[in-house]
Amino acid sequence: xxxxxxxxxxxxxxxxxxxxxxxxxxxxxxxxxxxxxxxxxxxxxxxxxxxxxxxxxxxxxxxxxxxxxxxxxxxxxxxxxxxxxxxxxxxxxxxxxxxxxxxxxxxxxxxxxxxxxxxxxxxxxxxxxxxxxxxxxxxxxxxxxxxxxxxxxxxxxxxxxxxxxxxxxxxxxxxxxxxxxxxxxxxxxxxxxxxxxxxxxxxxxxxxxxxxxxxxxxxxxxxxxxxxxxxxxxxxxxxxxxxxxxxxxxxxxxxxxxxxxxxxxxxxxxxxxxxxxxxxxxxxxxxxxxxxxxxxxxxxxxxxxxxxxxxxxxxxxxxxxxxxxxxxxxxxxxxxxxxxxxxxxxxxxxxxxxxxxxxxxxxxxxxxxxxxxxxxxxxxxxxxxxxxxxxxxxxxxxxxxxxxxxxxxxxxxxxxxxxxxxxxxxxxxxxxxxxxxxxxxxxxxxxxxxxxxxxxxxxxxxxxxxxxxxxxxx
Amino acid sequence: xxxxxxxxxxxxxxxxxxxxxxxxxxxxxxxxxxxxxxxxxxxxxxxxxxxxxxxxxxxxxxxxxxxxxxxxxxxxxxxxxxxxxxxxxxxxxxxxxxxxxxxxxxxxxxxxxxxxxxxxxxxxxxxxxxxxxxxxxxxxxxxxxxxxxxxxxxxxxxxxxxxxxxxxxxxxxxxxxxxxxxxxxxxxxxxxxxxxxxxxxxxxxxxxxxxxxxxxxxxxxxxxxxxxxxxxxxxxxxxxxxxxxxxxxxxxxxxxxxxxxxxxxxxxxxxxxxxxxxxxxxxxxxxxxxxxxxxxxxxxxxxxxxxxxxxxxxxxxxxxxxxxxxxxxxxxxxxxxxxxxxxxxxxxxxxxxxxxxxxxxxxxxxxxxxxxxxxxxxxxxxxxxxxxxxxxxxxxxxxxxxxxxxxxxxxxxxxxxxxxxxxxxxxxxxxxxxxxxxxxxxxxxxxxxxxxxxxxxxxxxxxxxxxxxxxxxx
Numbered sequence: 001x002x003x004x005x006x007x008x009x010x011x012x013x014x015x016x017x018x019x020x021x022x023x024x025x026x027x028x029x030x031x032x033x034x035x036x037x038x039x040x041x042x043x044x045x046x047x048x049x050x051x052x053x054x055x056x057x058x059x060x061x062x063x064x065x066x067x068x069x070x071x072x073x074x075x076x077x078x079x080x081x082x083x084x085x086x087x088x089x090x091x092x093x094x095x096x097x098x099x100x101x102x103x104x105x106x107x108x109x110x111x112x113x114x115x116x117x118x119x120x121x122x123x124x125x126x127x128x129x130x131x132x133x134x135x136x137x138x139x140x141x142x143x144x145x146x147x148x149x150x151x152x153x154x155x156x157x158x159x160x161x162x163x164x165x166x167x168x169x170x171x172x173x174x175x176x177x178x179x180x181x182x183x184x185x186x187x188x189x190x191x192x193x194x195x196x197x198x199x200x201x202x203x204x205x206x207x208x209x210x211x212x213x214x215x216x217x218x219x220x221x222x223x224x225x226x227x228x229x230x231x232x233x234x235x236x237x238x239x240x241x242x243x244x245x246x247x248x249x250x251x252x253x254x255x256x257x258x259x260x261x262x263x264x265x266x267x268x269x270x271x272x273x274x275x276x277x278x279x280x281x282x283x284x285x286x287x288x289x290x291x292x293x294x295x296x297x298x299x300x301x302x303x304x305x306x307x308x309x310x311x312x313x314x315x316x317x318x319x320x321x322x323x324x325x326x327x328x329x330x331x332x333x334x335x336x337x338x339x340x341x342x343x344x345x346x347x348x349x350x351x352x353x354x355x356x357x358x359x360x361x362x363x364x365x366x367x368x369x370x371x372x373x374x375x376x377x378x379x380x381x382x383x384x385x386x387x388x389x390x391x392x393x394x395x396x397x398x399x400x401x402x403x404x405x406x407x408x409x410x411x412x413x414x415x416x417x418x419x420x421x422x423x424x425x426x427x428x429x430x431x432x433x434x435x436x437x438x439x440x441x442x443x444x445x446x447x448x449x450x451x452x453x454x455x456x457x458x459x460x461x462x463x464x465x466x467x468x469x470x471x472x473x474x
Numbered sequence: 475x476x477x478x479x480x481x482x483x484x485x486x487x488x489x490x491x492x493x494x495x496x497x498x499x500x501x502x503x504x505x506x507x508x509x510x511x512x513x514x515x516x517x518x519x520x521x522x523x524x525x526x527x528x529x530x531x532x533x534x535x536x537x538x539x540x541x542x543x544x545x546x547x548x549x550x551x552x553x554x555x556x557x558x559x560x561x562x563x564x565x566x567x568x569x570x571x572x573x574x575x576x577x578x579x580x581x582x583x584x585x586x587x588x589x590x591x592x593x594x595x596x597x598x599x600x601x602x603x604x605x606x607x608x609x610x611x612x613x614x615x616x617x618x619x620x621x622x623x624x625x626x627x628x629x630x631x632x633x634x635x636x637x638x639x640x641x642x643x644x645x646x647x648x649x650x651x652x653x654x655x656x657x658x659x660x661x662x663x664x665x666x667x668x669x670x671x672x673x674x675x676x677x678x679x680x681x682x683x684x685x686x687x688x689x690x691x692x693x694x695x696x697x698x699x700x701x702x703x704x705x706x707x708x709x710x711x712x713x714x715x716x717x718x719x720x721x722x723x724x725x726x727x728x729x730x731x732x733x734x735x736x737x738x739x740x741x742x743x744x745x746x747x748x749x750x751x752x753x754x755x756x757x758x759x760x761x762x763x764x765x766x767x768x769x770x771x772x773x774x775x776x777x778x779x780x781x782x783x784x785x786x787x788x789x790x791x792x793x794x795x796x797x798x799x800x801x802x803x804x805x806x807x808x809x810x811x812x813x814x815x816x817x818x819x820x821x822x823x824x825x826x827x828x829x830x831x832x833x834x835x836x837x838x839x840x841x842x843x844x845x846x847x848x849x850x851x852x853x854x855x856x857x858x859x860x861x862x863x864x865x866x867x868x869x870x871x872x873x874x875x876x877x878x879x880x881x882x883x884x885x886x887x888x889x890x891x892x893x894x895x896x897x898x899x900x901x902x903x904x905x906x907x908x909x910x911x912x913x914x915x916x917x918x919x920x921x922x923x924x925x926x927x928x929x930x931x932x933x934x935x936x937x938x939x940x941x942x943x944x945x946x947x948x
Contacts, residue, residue: 449677
C-alpha cells in the first residue's frame with residue numbers, strides 16, 4: 001500500500017486542458033439560456049459535498065433532454081474537452097471536480113418519471129430525479145424505491161456511484177436494482193443497456209458496467225429501476241448498548257441468522273450527542289442501533305422478537321419502539337442529518353468521511369481497532385454505519401486552520417483501509433473512488449485489474465473526455 | 475429483426491484458424507499427460523447439450539491449477555490460437571463449439587473448495603466444481619448455494635453464462651450471487667475482481683462484466699459466491715390448473731403481491747406426460763405449478779396460505795404437499811429431468827430450447843400466444859418455465875431426418891423472441907447467446923450497444939483468442 005502523504009490524498013492532480021472559445025460559442029449557440037458561464041453557477045458545479053477543491057468548469061449546460069446531452073457531448077468530443085455530468089451534487093469523493101477542466105452537463109432538469117409499470121414493479125425515470133421526488137411520484141402505487149444513501153441524491157448520480165445506504169441490507173444496492181439504462185456514449189451516440197426483464201443472459205452486462213463508472217464511460221440519460229411493494233407492516237426501534245462492541249456483535253448475529261432486517265444502523269455516542277443537539281432529541285448518549293423491520297405483521301413480530309433476544313444477550317437495553325410513521329420519520333431524519341449535525345458541532349470545520357466495508361465476520365475487529373485509533377487521535381469524529389452490510393463511516397471534523405489534522409485524519413483513513421483490505425474488504429462500500437481514493441483502488445484491486453479498467457476506458461472513450469481524472473490516472 | 479433462415483440460426487460461421495503443430499508440441503511439452511489429442515476427448519469437448527455442431531478443438535488441456543490455465547492461455551496467445559474454457563459441458567447455445575478452431579481448456583479437475591467462510595455466508599471455489607459438489611461440500615455448515623440451473627453445471631460455467639434457474643425468483647441469479655473472481659486474461663495474466671465484502675463502489679464492476687461474458691473476456695479460475703442459511707422450514711407443493719393461463723395468472727399475482735416464494739415452476743401437460751413416463755410418476759396430466767416455500771415455520775405457513783387463496787381464485791386444485799425431504803427430492807428430480815424425459819419421448823430427436831424472459835405483467839400474453847403457435851406447428855414440444863421471473867422454455871423435439879422441422883422450430887423461436895422483445899423482454903433469460911442467438915442479441919440490444927461490447931472485447935482480447943465467434947461477430 002502506498003505511503004500516506006498529504007499530497008497524495010489531499011490534492012487531486014490538476015492538469016487543466018484547453019477549453020477553446022469556439023466550444024463555448026458553439027454551446028451558447030446550441031443551448032442559449034440553457035448554457036451558463038456565470039461564476040457562481042460554475043463554482044456550484046465544480047464541487048461536491050466532499051472537501052477537495054479544483055477550479056470550476058468553464059461552462060454549465062443545463063440539459064433538458066437526452067438529445068441535449070448528446071449534443072453537448074458531441075461538441076465536447078469535437079473539441080476534445082472534458083464533460084462532467086452533474087445531478088444533485090451530493091457525492092463525496094471529488095467526483096464532480098473539473099480536475100482537467102471542461103464543461104459540466106447538469107441533468108437536474110431531466111427529472112421526469114417516464115413510465116410507471118406498477119404491475120412489473122419497475123419505473124423508468126430521467127436521471128435528474130431525486131430519490132425523494134421518485135418516491136413522491138409513485139406514492140399512490142403501493143410501491144417504493146428503497147435505495148436511500150441519506151442525501152436526496154439524483155437517481156443518475158446514484159447509478160454513477162453505485163450508491164446504497166440504509167436499506168441495502170435487505171434490498172441491495174444500485175447494482176442489484178438498476179435494470180436498464182439509456183446512455184450517451186463518448187461519441188455522443190445514444191445506446192440502451194438491459195431490458196425490463198428481471199433477468200437476462202444477453203451479452204456483456206453493460207448496465208452493471210455503467211453503474212459505478214462515475215461518469216467516465218457514458219452519461220446516463222434514462223434509468224429503469226426495480227420497485228418493491230410497500231411492506232404491510234413496518235416497525236422501527238432503537239436499542240442502546242454498553243459498548244460499540246456489543247452493538248456490533250448483535251448486528252453480526254442478526255445477519256448470520258439470516259433475519260431479513262430492513263435497516264440496522266450503528267450510531268456511536270458522539271453521533272448521538274451531535275444528533276441530539278441538532279435535532280432536539282433526548283436519545284441516550286450511548287452506542288445504539290437504529291433498526292427497521294418490514295414484512296407481514298407476523299413476520300415483523302417474529303423478526304423483532306429474534307433481534308430483541310440477540311440484543312439482550314449482548315446487554316442491549318429494552319427496545320424503544322417508534323410505532324407511528326411520524327416517530328419513524330423523526331428518527332430517520334435525525335439519522336440522515338447526522339452528517340450535518342456533526343459538521344455543525346464544530347463550527348467552520350470540514351468533514352472527511354471514510355467508507356470501508358468488510359465481510360460481516362470481521363466487522364467487530366475492523367471497527368473496534370479503528371475506534372481506538374480515532375479516540376487516540378484527539379480529532380473530533382463521529383461514527384455511523386450500515387453495519388448489517390459491514391459498511392461504516394468515520395467522519396473526521398477538521399479545522400481547516402490546522403493542516404496537521406487533515407494529515408492525521410488521512411493517515412487514520414489509510415490505516416483503516418489497509419485493515420479493511422487485509423480482512424477481505426473494500427476501500428469504498430458506497431461513496432465511490434472519485435479523485436480521493438485512486439490510490440486505495442490500486443491497493444485493493446491490484447495493478448492488473450486497474451489496467452483492465454483503463455483498457456475499457458480507452459476503448460469506450462478514446463479522447464478521455466468523460467469525467468477524466470477519476471477512478472484511475474490515465 | 476433479421477428474417478429467420480435455416481442458415482442463419484442452424485449453422486455457426488465456421489472459420490477455422492490455423493493451429494500450428496508448434497503449439498501442440500509446446501502444450502504436450504508443458505502439460506504431458508494433462509494434454510489430450512485423442513479424437514473422442516476432442517469431440518466430447520467440442521460440443522455442448524445444444525444441437526449445433528462444429529469440428530472439435532485440436533487439443534484439450536486438463537488444467538489442474540490457475541497456473542496451468544495461465545500457461546495454456548499464454549501459449550495460445552503466442553500462437554494466436556483460440557482457447558475455449560470447458561467446465562461441465564452443459565451449455566445449450568453452442569458456447570463450447572470450436573467455430574474458429576483452437577484448443578479446449580478443461581477446468582473440471584479444478585474442483586476444490588478453497589475456503590468456506592460460513593460466518594460471512596461466502597465460499598470460494600475453483601471453477602470446475604459443480605453446484606451439487608459444492609452443496610455436498612458445505613452441507614455441514616447449515617448453509618446452501620441456491621442457484622440451480624437444472625443441469626449439474628460447473629460454477630465457472632454458471633458464471634460464464636450468468637445462469638439462474640428454479641430458485642432465482644427468490645435468491646437471484648449468478649449476477650447477484652458472485653462476489654469475486656480470479657480470472658486469467660487474454661495475455662495469460664492473473665487478476666482478481668471484487669472482494670468478499672457484500673457491497674463495494676470501488677471502480678468498474680469487472681466481476682459483473684465477467685459474469686455472462688461466456689469465456690470471451692477471460693478464463694475464470696476462482697469464484698467467490700454468496701451462501702444462504704438453510705431455511706428453517708421448507709415445503710413444496712404441486713397444484714394443477716384448468717389451463718396454462720390460470721397457472722400463469724396465479725403466478726403473476728403471487729409475484730405482484732410480493733410473496734417471497736422460493737420456487738414457482740410452470741410445467742405444461744406435455745411435460746407432465748413426459749415426466750410421468752420417464753420418472754414413473756402419476757401426476758395429473760394438466761398444466762401445473764410446482765412450488766417451494768422457504769422461511770420460518772410461520773412465514774412458510776403464511777406464504778402457503780396466500781398462494782392457495784390465489785390459486786383457488788383461478789381454479790387451481792387443492793395443493794398436494796410434499797412434506798418430507800424425500801418427496802420433495804423426487805418432485806424436483808422429476809422437474810430437472812423434464813428435458814431428458816422429453817428427449818426420450820421422441821427417440822432419436824434433437825431438442826432445441828427457447829429462453830425468453832419478459833416483465834411479469836406480459837407473461838400471460840407472451841406465453842399464451844406462443845402456446846397457440848406451438849400447438850399449431852404440429853411439432854412435438856414441451857413447455858417449462860421459471861415463471862416467477864417471467865422466464866420460460868419451449869423445447870421443440872426435432873426429427874433430424876426432417877430438416878423442415880428445424881426450420882419451423884427456428885421460425886417459432888424467432889416469432890417468440892420478437893414478441894418478447896416487443897414486450898420489453900430479453901431473448902435469453904439464462905442460457906446465454908453463444909453462437910445460436912447472435913442475431914437475436916443484435917435485435918435486442920441494438921447495434922450501438924453490441925458495438926460497445928465489441929470495443930470492450932477488442933480492448934481486453936486484441937488477438938481475439940478467447941472463445942471467439944460467440945455473442946457477436948467480430
